[in-house]
Amino acid sequence: MESRVLKPVLAVYVVLFILFLYGPFFVLGILSFQQGPEGGPQFPIIEWSTYWYRHIFGLTPPSRVAPLPLGESLFRSLTLAFMTMVTSTVLGVMSAQAFRKKFTGSGLVFYLIVLGMMVPGVLTGLGTSLLANNILGIERHWWSTAFVTHVVYTFPFAFLVMLAILNRFDGSVEEAAWSLGVSPWKTFRKVTFPLIFPGVLSAMLFAFTLSYDEFSRTLFASGRDQTLPLAIYGTFSVEIHPNVFAFGVLTTVFSFALLSVYAILMSLSVRRAKKIAMQEDIV
Amino acid sequence: MAEESAIFRLEGVTKTYGGVTALRDVSLSVSGNEYISLLGPSGSGKSTLLRVIAGFETPDRGRVFFNGRDITNIPAHERGIGFVFQNFALFPHLTVYDNVAFGLANGEKQVSRDEIDRRVREAIGLVGLAGMEGRGVHQISGGQKQRVALARTLVMAPSLVLLDEPLGALDANLRNRMRNELRSIRETLGVTFLHVTGSETEALAMGDRVVVLDRGRIAQFAKPDDVYAKPATPNVAHFLNRYNVFDGTLKDKTFTGPFGSLAVSATTPSDKSAYAVRYDRMQVEPDGSKGSGPAIPATFVASEYLGSSVMYFFETAEGKVIEVEHHLSLGAPKTYEPKSRYMLRWKPDDAIVFG
Numbered sequence: 001m002e003s004r005v006l007k008p009v010l011a012v013y014v015v016l017f018i019l020f021l022y023g024p025f026f027v028l029g030i031l032s033f034q035q036g037p038e039g040g041p042q043f044p045i046i047e048w049s050t051y052w053y054r055h056i057f058g059l060t061p062p063s064r065v066a067p068l069p070l071g072e073s074l075f076r077s078l079t080l081a082f083m084t085m086v087t088s089t090v091l092g093v094m095s096a097q098a099f100r101k102k103f104t105g106s107g108l109v110f111y112l113i114v115l116g117m118m119v120p121g122v123l124t125g126l127g128t129s130l131l132a133n134n135i136l137g138i139e140r141h142w143w144s145t146a147f148v149t150h151v152v153y154t155f156p157f158a159f160l161v162m163l164a165i166l167n168r169f170d171g172s173v174e175e176a177a178w179s180l181g182v183s184p185w186k187t188f189r190k191v192t193f194p195l196i197f198p199g200v201l202s203a204m205l206f207a208f209t210l211s212y213d214e215f216s217r218t219l220f221a222s223g224r225d226q227t228l229p230l231a232i233y234g235t236f237s238v239e240i241h242p243n244v245f246a247f248g249v250l251t252t253v254f255s256f257a258l259l260s261v262y263a264i265l266m267s268l269s270v271r272r273a274k275k276i277a278m279q280e281d282i283v
Numbered sequence: 284m285a286e287e288s289a290i291f292r293l294e295g296v297t298k299t300y301g302g303v304t305a306l307r308d309v310s311l312s313v314s315g316n317e318y319i320s321l322l323g324p325s326g327s328g329k330s331t332l333l334r335v336i337a338g339f340e341t342p343d344r345g346r347v348f349f350n351g352r353d354i355t356n357i358p359a360h361e362r363g364i365g366f367v368f369q370n371f372a373l374f375p376h377l378t379v380y381d382n383v384a385f386g387l388a389n390g391e392k393q394v395s396r397d398e399i400d401r402r403v404r405e406a407i408g409l410v411g412l413a414g415m416e417g418r419g420v421h422q423i424s425g426g427q428k429q430r431v432a433l434a435r436t437l438v439m440a441p442s443l444v445l446l447d448e449p450l451g452a453l454d455a456n457l458r459n460r461m462r463n464e465l466r467s468i469r470e471t472l473g474v475t476f477l478h479v480t481g482s483e484t485e486a487l488a489m490g491d492r493v494v495v496l497d498r499g500r501i502a503q504f505a506k507p508d509d510v511y512a513k514p515a516t517p518n519v520a521h522f523l524n525r526y527n528v529f530d531g532t533l534k535d536k537t538f539t540g541p542f543g544s545l546a547v548s549a550t551t552p553s554d555k556s557a558y559a560v561r562y563d564r565m566q567v568e569p570d571g572s573k574g575s576g577p578a579i580p581a582t583f584v585a586s587e588y589l590g591s592s593v594m595y596f597f598e599t600a601e602g603k604v605i606e607v608e609h610h611l612s613l614g615a616p617k618t619y620e621p622k623s624r625y626m627l628r629w630k631p632d633d634a635i636v637f638g
Binding site: 170172173175176177178179180181182183184186187190191194195 | 337338339358359360361362363364365366368370372373374375376385386389390391392432435436439
């Protein structure tokens with residue numbers, strides 16, 4: 001009886017959820033094909049064109065719309081996201097590994113780590129910049145102070161992902177390796193790491209994407225040279241043009257391409273394993 | 284036993300987990316080339332004992348010796364003691380071949396590729412898995428998995444292999460086959476097996492000698508027929524699942540239990556008084572029969588056909604269940620009337636009196 005009411009309600013909820021999730025992206029996607037340079041970021045579409053895509057790559061004749069300051073800021077953001085990803089993932093794996101055994105103060109350490117993602121970003125950013133300027137007396141850079149705030153922010157995510165993975169991990173395979181005379185470090189490399197690798201990959205993705213579009217912490221902590229989100233925000237403050245939308249679409253397509261390559265590789269390896277099994281059954 | 288010939292020896296090993304004592308002052312000495320089975324109910328500390336010997340756990344007190352060397356503080360990977368897990372613990376990302384080759388290929392000692400290949404194929408052949416080398420461990424059955432686990436351990440040529448309920452995850456049919464195979468593999472290689480099990484039949488069938496653990500202590504360490512015929516404590520008699528154990532008091536060579544007071548001649552020293560009679564040493568007589576010897580009245584509940592014998596279940600006035608086993612070689616099974624009273628009688632010499 002209950003489900004007769006509950007089910008339609010939940011269905012409507014799910015539809016609304018998906019609408020709000022993908023709606024903005026569809027609107028941006030459509031608007032990115034607006035005519036340029038006169039067409040603005042609103043409906044109706046005057047004429048379908050790829051003008052703003054060409055504009056991003058500097059393939060359009062000069063106009064009153066300044067090109068997006070992408071080149072250097074994109075490089076900085078990618079580099080910073082990569083550095084953050086590597087550092088946070090290594091830290092996350094190591095600390096989650098440490099938490100497999102209860103140690104004195106483990107509860108406190110857990111909350112101290114997780115605090116990094118709880119504290120408002122503006123506070124962390126502002127605090128870091130004050131600490132660097134007034135107390136340590138060092139210059140702020142995207143690769144130093146901003147990098148630290150990014151690690152503080154993304155490390156808890158990597159840590160929690162790895163904690164969940166290691167929670168389900170059956171430690172007896174490690175003990176089996178030890179009893180075969182294999183050292184703990186080699187056991188980690190040859191047994192533990194390959195088995196938790198899907199988790200490590202998720203932790204890396206988390207750290208990378210969180211760092212790549214991090215705004216509030218970077219705003220105060222990055223100093224003179226801006227990262228991509230800051231640079232794009234800088235152009236907003238004057239006027240918004242559909243070139244930002246076009247860039248958003250390109251970024252999304254790029255992400256999907258990466259995920260597709262990952263999915264293809266995964267399914268290939270699964271299929272190979274199945275093929276081997278079938279051959280042996282025939283033999 | 285001379286201590287020099289002992290392959291491993293425990294001295295006063297004690298281990299506590301958060302206030303619960305898993306092992307209390309355990310001392311044990313085992314010589315080479317022996318099949319030892321370690322019997323104990325769950326919670327008796329038998330797995331902990333195995334993990335202490337393997338080096339997965341450090342004892343709170345006591346020493347562990349292996350091949351004459353004190354290994355108490357030596358990490359597991361430097362001990363050279365094999366371990367076979369109940370859940371197999373195979374490396375899921377590797378093939379059968381790579382699972383077996385793992386220890387040789389990744390150990391501290393360099394082993395040539397040719398030698399690894401030779402030894403791996405030999406071990407795989409020994410456990411009867413030739414031809415399965417290239418399979419993933421998800422593509423083989425439970426029994427085959429346990430063979431891989433065994434081959435993986437034996438390929439390292441350990442002189443001691445610890446088996447933690449290795450047959451527990453297999454179905455009954457397979458379990459019986461693997462029993463024989465484990466014994467013959469061990470005899471071929473001449474290594475010492477320490478096999479932990481919660482099954483009394485498995486412990487008695489497989490061990491050259493049986494260790495019985497009771498609440499973290501060794502209650503008995505003897506040959507299977509000795510354990511079976513002369514359990515050292517009332518609890519050992521209980522674990523064997525072959526004895527009706529009656530509580531009572533022993534005073535001045537008189538045991539007072541649910542069947543009244545009996546004069547007893549020989550007693551087995553124990554900290555608890557009890558009176559044990561084997562299932563197959565009890566006779567069922569009609570109610571009110573005036574035979575000689577001790578007897579207890581009981582109500583028939585049910586019977587269970589076991590193939591070569593039949594088990595009869597009776598209940599005493601106090602609600603205690605008494606089991607009587609009738610071997611079919613001694614005659615056709617009898618039928619008893621449910622809820623009727625019978626007299627269960629035994630010879631005084633067949634009883635074991637603890638106290």
